[in-house]
Structure formats: C-alpha cells, structure tokens
Amino acid sequence: MNRGFRLRRAFPSLVALFVATTGLATLGAMLGQVALAWAGLAGSLLVAIASLVVGNRIVRTLETAQATLAHQRDGDLRDRPAGDGLVRELRSILVSTVAVGDALSALVSETRDGGRSVSHRSRAMATLFESIRSEAERNRISSSNLAAAIEELTASLRHIAVNAERIRGAAVDTAAGARRLNETSFRNSLVVARQYTNLQGTTTRMREAKESTDSLEKAGSGITGLAGEIQGIARRTRLLALNAAIEAQRSGEAGRGFAVVAGEVKALAEQSSELAGRIQGQVGAISAGTTELVGRMTLLQDGLERSIAEIFRSVVSSEHVNALSTDGVQRLESTQAGFEEIARTLEESYTALGEVSTNAHELDQRARALESTVVEGTRESTLLDRVAESLESSTRGMLLAPAFFPWTDDLSVGVAEMDDQHRVLLRLLDRVARLRDGGDPGSSPDRIVAQLADYARYHFAAEEELMARLQAPDLAEHRRVHATFVERLGTFRRSGISWSKEDIGRLLEFLENWLSGHIRGTDRKYAEVHARLRAGEGARP
C-alpha cells in the first residue's frame, strides 16, 4: 500500500476525529468548562489542518485523473498505464469516501441520538427541576410559616412565662402567709387547749366550792335549831323565875333576897331568849344567802360545763384548723415547687424555641436559596433542551438513509483492505435498495448494477491476489465461486429484466444472501491464514 493510499485511508478517521473534537469543544462551552472547550478547539484545528493536507492530496489525485482522462479522450493514449493506476487510485478513493460516509453517518446518527437523549434527559431534568422547584416552594412556604408560627409561639411563651412568674411570686407569698397562718393556728390551738385545761380546773374548783356552800347551809340549819333550843331553855328559865318570885313573895321579908335573884334570872332568861331569837334571825339570813349562793353556783357550774363542751369543740376545731393549714402549706409548697419547675421548663423551652427560631429562619433562607437555584437549574435545563433540539434538528438533515445491509463487526475478515472493499459492496447494495424504494429516481438500475458488477470484479481480483500472496488454501474454489457470482449477476442483467420493484427485491435478496454467506463463510478461510501469519505462525495450522 503506497503512502498516498494510507493518507486517504486516514481521511475518514480525520473526519471522525474532527467531529469528535468539535463536539468536545461544544460540550465544554455548554458546560462552562473552559479548559475542555479550548482543548476541543485546539484538537479541531489540528485535525482540520491534517484533513486539509489529506484532502489536498485527494484533490490532486482527482485532478491528475481528470487530466489523464482528458488526454485519453483526446486520443493521447500515452498515459494509459498511468490511467490504470488512476483507476486503482480512484477505487481506493471510493473506498475512503464510503468509509467517510459511514463514519459521518455513524457520527451524525450518534450526534442526533445524543441530541435526542440530551433533549429527553433535559426535559426529564426540567420536569424534575420543576418538581423540585415546586417542592422547594412548598418547603419555603412551610419554613416561612414555621418561622412565623415559632415567633408567635415564642411571643405566647414569653407571655405565659411572665404570667407564670407572677403566679409563682403569688404562690411564694401565699405559701409564706400560709406558713405564718399555720404557726399562728398551732399557737392558737395550744392557747385554746390551755383555756380548756384552765376551765376544767375552774369547773372542778367551782364544784368543790358548791359542795362547801352546801355544807355551810347545813351548818346554818344546825345553828338555827340550837338557837330554838336556847329560846326553849329561856322560856323555861323565865317560868322558873316567875315561880321563884311568887315563892319569894310568899316568904315575905325572908324571901326578898330570893325575889331579887328570881328577877335577875328572869332578866337573863329574857336576854337569852332575845339573843337566841337574834341568832336565829342571823342564821336564817345566812341560810337564805347560802341558798341563793348555791343556786347561783349551780347556774355557774352549768354555764362552765357548757363552756367546757364548747371549748372542747373549739380545741377540736383549732386542731383541725392547724392540721388543714399544715396540709395547705404543704400543698402550697408543692404548688410553689411546681410553678418553679414550670418557670424553669418555660425558660428552657424559651431558650430552645429561640434556637428553633434561628434554625427555622436559616431553613427559610436555605429554602429560598434552593428555590432560586432550582429556578436557575430549570432555566438551564430548558436552555439545554433547546440546544439539544437544535442539535437534533441540525443533524436530522445530515442523516444518511439507513443502511440496507449495515456493516457489523462480525463481517470483518481482519484484513483492513478487504473490509473496506466489503463495505463498498454493502453500500452499493444500499443504492440498489434505494432503487427498490424509489428513493433514487435519477439513477439508472442498469448503471448501478454495472457498477456493482465492476466493483465486484475489482474486489474479487484483489481478494484472489491477496489469497495467492498468503498462499491461502482453496484459491481455485474461491475463484470459481467469484466467477459464479459474476456470471449470475451477468445473467440477471442479460435476462431482459424490467427492474420492477419485485425484480430489484429478488436481486437484493440474492445479493444479500450471497454476500453475507460469502463474507462470513468463504472469506474466513484466508482471514484465518492472514491472522496466523500476522501472529508469526505458519500459513497452515
């Protein structure tokens, strides 16, 4: 293979490389990766220069071919050998052109698919961004509401804390007052109990006094009886004195002295009677007074006993009051402790709520930032979608018709030159297929089939030459198969075919089956030899 041929073979790769580097530069620009964009641009430039060099070589070859053909047309056949060389050159250019077409087709197809994929993904991203934006908006609203609610809650909590502090202060004051009341009630209960004790003592003494008075009354009655007895003695003494006076009268002078004594006895008797009467009067007065005193003492005793009963109840009540006030103090102290706990809890809640409020505000700000970012992302994805749509739209017109018999790696025989020629044959089948589908109205079926036959002969010759060079087995059989194909194709052309859609369909079916079987089957034999030789092994296994 000469140098020019190798350069022309490099042309499709250069084109592919150019498209790839340009795509890289575009991608870098789209993603904002400056280094990537510059690298892609520099690569594109280098590849473009290389493509120009190779393209120039191809153009010169074509110009030489054109000049040679012009000379031959003018009857100058001196360039005939050069013309044969040119035919080979032109055929190799055809191979390169087909390869370029394939590469471009693949690249355009990949670009279009990529654009479609980017468009699809960017739409999905836009939908996702919209969903995220919607969610972010809801989050922002929620966080704003949360922040507002927390502020409201904080204000309420502050109000509650102030009131709780007031209540706690009132509870402290009430508990202090209750404690003083409890002390006082305890002292009062002792005072009341002492009064009860005192009253019990007074009642006892009153009972004793009444008993003494009763004894005095009885003693007075005894004295009155004694005074009565004294008066009786005085009466009998007076009577005795009267009798003595009578007897003294009777006795005359002798009895005069006795009469004086009798008179004195009489006077004494009268004095005794008077004294006894006065004693009776005095004792009677004392007795009456004593009786009255006893009555009054009885009343007083009754009153004292009623008072004792009442004070008994007072003692019980004061004990109850003391007990209840103690209970009240305990409850108030418990309440006070509860309010202090509430105040502490409120203080802690207030502090915690402050932190929550700060976090809520931060959350709100983050939600707003996220929403802005997502909106920006949505815009970017929309832009990306437009770019992708534009890319897809731009490449749509660049797409070649889908291959009738697409090249696949399993068709490769491992010899680049033969693979290239097989690709040309397959593309010629594409042209036949387009004829069948009415997609190439300006082309003549005879001419396309003639081109196919011409290129098949050229390829078979190259293949047979390669097999001979490789000393591949079954060369004769291979030649016979080639000849059969050419003959069959010639028969087809000579059979007066009308080139109807059905005729072309039958031809296509034959060509597809033959080429597929031949490349995948018969050509494998020299491919294996070629592979063994490349591996340094012998031509035969």
Added chain:
Amino acid sequence: MSADPVQQIDQATVAHALWKVRLLDASTGDGSVLDRSTAGDCHACNFGKWLDSGADGLSGTTEFPEVFSLHEAFHGAVGTFIDRMRRERIDLDTDLGGGSIRDRSSQLALRLLRWRDRLAGTE
C-alpha cells in the same frame, strides 16, 4: 371514751392537744413533771392508751395503723426534743416555727381529721 366513733376521735384529738399543753408547760418550767421516758413513750399518754386499748373498736379501720405510726413518730420527736432541750437549754416555743414536733403533731391531727371525716360521712 364515748361510743360515738366521731366523738371518740374528737376526744382523742383533744387529749392530744392537752398533752401538747402539758409538754409546753413542762418546757417552760411551770413545775409540771414530764420526764423523758414518759414524754417519749407513745403508750403513756391518754391518746396512746386509747390506741392501745383498740380505740374503742376502731382498730380495724384502715386509718388506725397510720394514726398509730404517726402518734409513735410524734412521741419519738418529743423524746428527741426533750434531749435537745436539756442539752441546748431551749424551750419548746422556739421550735414551733417549723420544728419537728409541730410538723408531726400537725400530720397526726390531719390524719385524725381525715379519719373523723370518713367516719362522719363528710369526706
């Protein structure tokens, strides 16, 4: 004591109150005799004797053991306080402002009141 259970409780309450007066008088040196062993003995006072006698048939009530324990604790506090009085030369009145005797006495009186209310049907 009376057969009326409420009246019994009231009399027990008054007996306890009177005993406190005796304790106060003893601490202020009015000549009342209240030695440590008697004052600290929950079985020596009228209330204690009433409880020991079965509280006139009230010993089966749920409050009885609680009242018994509170009364025992009260006399325990009194005994401790008498020791302290002798040691520190203080009188009972200084302990009224939150002392253990007052607290125990109040607890006992409160329990008696609850007992009385339940027996009277006013709880």
